[in-house]
Amino acid sequence: METVFSMAYCVIAASRAKGTSSGFLSPRPVRKYVALNAAAGQRRDLANGKEGENTVYVCEAIDNFQADVIDGPLNKRGWVLQERALARRTVYFTERQTYFECGAGVRCETLTKMTNNQSSFLGDPNFPQIAMTSSKGGRIRLYESLYKTYSRLDFTRAYDRPIAIAGLELRLVTAFETRGGYGIFDRMPFFGRSLLWTCEEPTGMKRIDFPKEGLGRYRVPPSWSWMAYTGAIGFMDLPFEGVHWLEDEVRSPWGTAVWEIRLETSGSGSSVASSMWHTGRTDQDNNLTGKGRRLVEELNVAEEKIRWDAGKRPASVCDGKELRVVTVGRRKSKANKPATALEHHVLVVMEIGGRTDSGGRRRYERVGVGSLPGRWITLDEQEEEIAIF
Numbered sequence: 085m086e087t088v089f090s091m092a093y094c095v096i097a098a099s100r101a102k103g104t105s106s107g108f109l110s111p112r113p114v115r116k117y118v119a120l121n122a123a124a125g126q127r128r129d130l131a132n133g134k135e136g137e138n139t140v141y142v143c144e145a146i147d148n149f150q151a152d153v154i155d156g157p158l159n160k161r162g163w164v165l166q167e168r169a170l171a172r173r174t175v176y177f178t179e180r181q182t183y184f185e186c187g188a189g190v191r192c193e194t195l196t197k198m199t200n201n202q203s204s205f206l207g208d209p210n211f212p213q214i215a216m217t218s219s220k221g222g223r224i225r226l227y228e229s230l231y232k233t234y235s236r237l238d239f240t241r242a243y244d245r246p247i248a249i250a251g252l253e254l255r256l257v258t259a260f261e262t263r264g265g266y267g268i269f270d271r272m273p274f275f276g277r278s279l280l281w282t283c284e285e286p287t288g289m290k291r292i293d294f295p296k297e298g299l300g301r302y303r304v305p306p307s308w309s310w311m312a313y314t315g316a317i318g319f320m321d322l323p324f325e326g327v328h329w330l331e332d333e334v335r336s337p338w339g340t341a342v343w344e345i346r347l348e349t350s351g352s353g354s355s356v357a358s359s360m361w362h363t364g365r366t367d368q369d370n371n372l373t374g375k376g377r378r379l380v381e382e383l384n385v386a387e388e389k390i391r392w393d394a395g396k397r398p399a400s401v402c403d404g405k406e407l408r409v410v411t412v413g414r415r416k417s418k419a420n421k422p423a424t425a426l427e428h429h430v431l432v433v434m435e436i437g438g439r440t441d442s443g444g445r446r447r448y449e450r451v452g453v454g455s456l457p458g459r460w461i462t463l464d465e466q467e468e469e470i471a472i473f
């Protein structure tokens with residue numbers, strides 16, 4: 085799909101269609117206008133039903149790319165976000181008018197030109213080249229916005245969630261010159277920030293029931309990926325220069341594996357990503373490893389600063405399953421305060437129980453995130469290494 089859309093000269097989007105049988109070339113609403121005489125004494129030619137040659141027309145404003153396209157029925161579908169970003173040029177047929185989008189912005193049928201950072205990012209003909217001209221903080225905000233938008237879109241089959249954005253994710257991984265997958269990037273600060281996603285669903289997120297067969301070589305996303313769940317996500321709002329990322333506390337599955345991202349040149353001279361990418365690999369582990377630290381503070385107090393992925397404390401914790409935290413980063417201190425006095429940004433994980441991974445580590449799964457005072461967790465002890473699946 086990445087190759088098809090990125091190599092198309094122009095993509096036609098049926099933005100007004102509510103379904104596959106709706107069509108998109110139906111008559112459009114009549115546009116309201118007022119005719120004003122430009123010269124004194126000029127009279128309307130009632131017999132011919134025409135205005136004079138110097139008549140000025142004031143028309144109803146209909147330029148609304150947000151309402152017609154972004155909030156339209158087509159763009160509520162999960163697969164469409166990737167198609168929009170990969171396309172070099174797109175013509176959108178909406179109920180009121182047509183729009184044309186490319187890296188230079190959006191042109192309306194009324195001859196209006198619109199520009200904004202998000203449209204430029206997604207309309208980039210060489211996605212994500214525009215993002216690469218931004219600062220590191222700007223790049224982070226752009227991919228966060230992309231993932232937040234994507235997480236709110238609809239799927240006929242929920243288990244398509246990891247696949248329908250794979251082409252965009254590969255482009256981002258390649259552009260950032262890193263590795264990654266399942267919505268997470270390797271290397272700090274991208275790794276830490278993308279791990280600290282948050283549940284934005286009032287009733288909590290639910291694990292997707294992935295079929296055991298039929299997905300080919302794609303495997304079920306791990307618990308630390310938001311792609312394993314249904315529902316909207318956000319990200320912890322952390323200052324760009326105010327976090328010390330703890331690379332020794334949590335390690336990605338790509339730290340020791342040898343991954344290859346090959347780029348092949350298409351007939352048009354642009355680079356297109358090959359199909360050899362880790363999301364399609366089933367011969368590699370996809371678990372995080374890190375130090376599982378224990379809570380010193382009572383959970384009833386600590387959970388005031390925890391955001392549960394399920395919207396509430398998992399029932400299994402109440403049934404005695406062990407809860408631990410893995411520190412991803414902590415607040416920087418100019419006053420050289422001790423770690424116990426600093427806020428720690430953590431993954432909250434729960435023991436799966438019964439089995440260990442190939443390295444003999446106990447298995448846990450993510451159940452939330454939080455920012456906890458260092459004195460609430462066991463910082464000074466040599467905690468065991470755990471695996472997060």
